[in-house]
C-alpha cells in the first residue's frame with residue numbers, strides 16, 4: 047500500500063487502488079500544487095477532463111454567473127444555458143446530429159445512447175471493442191472490455207466484443223505494425239454467428255484510450271459504418287476523451303469520414319465540471335419520444351454545468367485550441383520519438399493530437415510488456431514532479447497515456463519529457479544495480 051498522506055483517508059472507500067501520496071491544495075493550468083508546496087505537472091488533465099487546463103478563469107466566470115442566477119432546476123424546466131448549449135452543439139455538429147439530452151457523466155451518456163438505440167431498433171444486442179472503456183454502470187459496463195468485469199455478477203445478455211485494431215500487437219495475429227482491418231471482418235463473422243438476430247448498435251471510442259491508446263487505421267470507421275448499415279445497426283461513437291479538440295479536430299469522427307447515429311460527449315465538455323451529453327438526429331429523437339423514451343436524472347436540466355459547457359466551447363474557439371492541440375501533439379510526439387531512439391524499452395509511440403501513448407517493453411524483439419518497469423517509472427516520475435497515467439487492458443499495464451491540457455506549452459512538454467527520460471534512466475540504473483548485487 048502507498049504511504050498515506052492524511053489519516054482521514056480511512057473514512058474513504060478505495061475505489062481504484064491507492065490514493066496519491068499527497069493532498070492537492072490548488073490547481074492552475076497544467077499544474078497541481080500539493081498542501082506541502084510541491085508543484086506537479088498534470089499530464090492527465092485531471093481525469094482527461096480539464097482540457098483548458100485547471101481552473102480556467104472563463105469557466106470560473108461562468109460558474110459565478112450561474113451561482114448568482116440559477117444552479118439547479120426541476121427536470122422539466124429549461125434555462126438559457128441549457129437551451130444555448132443544445133443550440134451551440136447542433137451548430138457545431140454535422141447534420142443530422144442536432145438533438146441533445148444533457149447528463150452528468152460519460153457512463154450515463156453512453157447508457158442513454160444505448161437505450162435510444164434499443165428503442166429505435168427494437169433490438170437489444172450491442173457490440174463493443176476489446177480494450178474499450180465506456181464507463182462502469184451496470185449496463186454500459188457490459189461492453190466495457192478493458193477492465194472491471196469480474197466480481198459483479200452477470201452482464202447484459204447480447205453483449206459482444208470485436209477485436210480492437212491494435213496494430214502493435216495484432217489481436218488475430220495477422221498484421222505486423224499496420225492494421226489491414228482483418229480483425230474487424232473476423233470479429234463481425236464471430237458476432238454474426240453468436241447473434242440471435244437482434245443487433246441494435248455498435249459502440250466505439252474513435253481512439254481507444256484506456257485500453258492503451260489504440261488508433262484505428264484510416265478507413266476503419268468507414269468499414270464499421272458499412273458493416274453496421276448492412277445489419278440495420280446504429281453506430282454510437284463515444285467521444286468522452288476525444289471531442290472538442292484533443293485529437294486536433296473538433297470531433298474525432300470528422301477525420302474518420304463518418305457521422306455516427308448517436309454521439310456521446312462527456313469529460314472534455316464540462317472542462318472539469320460534471321457535464322455529459324447524448325446527441326442524435328431528429329429522426330431518432332422523434333421516434334424514441336413517440337415510443338415513450340424516459341431518462342430523467344437529478345441534474346438533467348441543470349443550468350450550472352451547461353454554463354460551464356458554453357464557456358468551454360467559447361474558449362476552445364476563441365483560443366484556437368483545436369489547431370493548438372494538433373501542433374502541440376506533433377511536438378510531443380516528436381519529442382517522445384527522440385526518447386524512443388534513446389531507450390530500447392520504449393517499444394511504441396502512438397496517438398493522435400494530444401492523446402499519446404508510449405508502450406514499454408522488455409525488449410523490442412520479444413515485445414514482452416514491461417509491466418513492473420511501467421509502475422516503477424510512474425512512481426519515479428511523480429517523485430520528480432510529473433503525473434502520468436499508466437493504462438491497462440486486463441492485467442497488463444505497460445502503456446503511458448499522455449494527455450496534457452490543449453494549451454500546454456512547449457516548455458511544459460520539454461519538462462515532462464526530461465522527467466520521463468530521467469525517471470527511465472534512474473529506474474533502469476537501479477534495476478541494473480539490483481541485478482549486480
Ligand SMILES: Cc1ncc(COP(=O)(O)O)c(C=O)c1O
Pocket residue numbers: 150151152153154156179180181182251255256284285286287312313
Ligand atoms: C471513452 C470513455 N467513455 C466513458 C467514460 C466514463 O465516463 P464517466 O467516468 O464520466 O462515467 C470514460 C471514462 O474514463 C471514457 O474514457
